[in-house]
Amino acid sequence: MDALVVSGPGVLTISQRPLAEPSPDQAVVRVLFGGICGSDLHYWRSGRVGESVLLRPMVLGHEVVGVVERPAADGSGPAVGTRVAVHPAQICGACVFCARGDQQLCENLRYLGSAARDPHTDGGFSEHLVIPAHRLVPVPDGLDLQVAALAEPASVVLHGLRRLEHLGHSVEGRDVLITGAGPIGLLAVALAHAGNARTITATDLHDNPLKLALQIGATHTAQANEPLPPADLVIESSGSPAAVALALRALRPGGAMVNVGHLPADGVLAPLHLAVTRELTIAGSSRFYSELPDALAIIAAHPHLFAPIISATYPLASAEAAFAEAADPSRSSKVLLTFAD
Template identity: 30%
Template sequence: MSTETKGSLRVQVKASVLHGIKDLKIVIRHLGDPEPSEVTVAVQSTGLCGSDLHYFNHYRNGDIIVREPLTLGHESAGTVMAVGDEVTTLKVGDKVALEVGLPCQSCELCTSGRYNICPALRFRSSAKSFPHFQGTLQERINHPAVYCHKLPSSVSQELGAILEPLGVAIHASRRAELPSNSTVLVLGAGSVGQLCAAMAKYDGANRVIIADIQQERVEFALSHQFADASVVVPMKRFERIEDKLAFAKEVAALAKAQNLGAEVDAVFECTGMESCLQAAIYATKPGGRVMLIGMGQPVQTLPISSAALREIDLVGVFRYASTYDEAIKVVERLPQLASLVTQRFKGFENIPAAFAMAGRANDDNGALVLKVVVDLGSTS
């Protein structure tokens, strides 16, 4: 395929399409000219995230059920191949990171800057809206130029794909309103947890403690200086609520032991697990905040009086808004974030293997799995 500027552009593009549980097929789609305000992007790097895995493994994500064949992928970067007639901010050949949530831009939430919770928002690779907004595991897409963020030469396409989950961490850090020299606990040391820990340090936290059931994950955070201390959470399961809450207090005590026995200013809860959210409440100091980042069971039993009587704020975090400019600056200053990409797969034929790997804790060589990235190849 040749690089185009303006004029007629109608090409056939490959797309990876999910037709059922773990049923990925390569199909051919026809891509027309970009609209006047759009650009055509050759997608090169796409990271796989938890929601992609839920759709792949269950053909649903919580209560959201897939109703038509769906292309997954939304953590992406690529190269501009064509520009619409009204686009002046980008040119052919520019590297861009894709912000894939498109809000209405006119409702009260959008005009106040909270477009991430716009009721009409359409998000690539999500089955929430119908017809579904197809994802980025496709050779090329047409996308509004305003949501294509130009990357500096020092930021690779692969690192550009990290900007999307990094946006979640930036948004969470903003909503946490951390005091200076604060103490932070991060529950869950997957890629988002690692990024939340890194952002807390970046924003000036005095001490960051990270906790996970997998020792390798917390060791990764320590070795890359994303966190200062760690907790390996015991693998325990209970049925009675009394036993669950007792275990949550045990986990909170382990975290407080890493903070001179004191509660923390804020907890970034990145697992969605009931036991972790319970522990987060117990581990937070009076007047502190628990950031609800992980998506877990929709109904959970919480020690709500412990939160209310100590005026602990439970703060929701859903995706991000206006984070890409800051995210680009962060990855330029923290190049070690590139280490979060632990496995790479190239080409459409290897996408099923990439999804299988993303659901594992370790690869065949015993290496830690944090972020799996698919490389769709050249822009030719």
């Protein structure tokens, strides 16, 4: 089968890979669409994502959807022909975090298309994928499979929103500020709108994503370096230290911020004294685990909010052009690869 492999900075190739023989609890999925994530771009551009360094060639991709071509032999999981989204996380199920229900923090977590561990975990940018059947989530009837490819990154945002909810901060009826209008930020706009936020302000450095944010539910936009309106809640998706500082200053007393964007590993200078004087809540959010079915259901209920986030779809043969477009935030949001005619 053809697979998209990164073997070093700037080295992206379509390679033939053998299809593994599935174990009784594994299914074979014919992959149809895959979304290019920021982590895929980092491996392509620099050969690393933070502390995860590419040591040998690896298949990219963790935002994939497709159709079950061969169901699990033990009868578990979806039947042949079922349209599915693939859960990218493999957990141990035995560590203290798994035991308490925080599987996204699993001590032995492996993720599709990740060099965090050695050997690396190959991803899903391939024509077929052998995967445990319990990691396949059926796509709701009537939902376009291309739009369903947004479910994995939407789950990342949904996990962040639920982190806020667990701390007593729901988006419903609140003034929400979303810093960064890349794919994650735009998904946050759509989810906040679907969650009945009172107002939604999106910020970015580029005009096109801000126009798109207004199309899918934002009530206001601002350039990232402009003064920001007061907010009850912040969803920080840019990973920018400057955005964190501006967002903290914009939060009203009693407000809350969840950091979904990946901040620099060497730390951030920010006005944290405001967390004391304004009694702010600041939460981190890493990946997700249980949210994929709910994310699919929300997308299926509001496809008009999510479909515009997909800015382009490229065939696998044009992967380099797809990555180049995805790397330019001034002209793209979520770029998909397609693995079938």
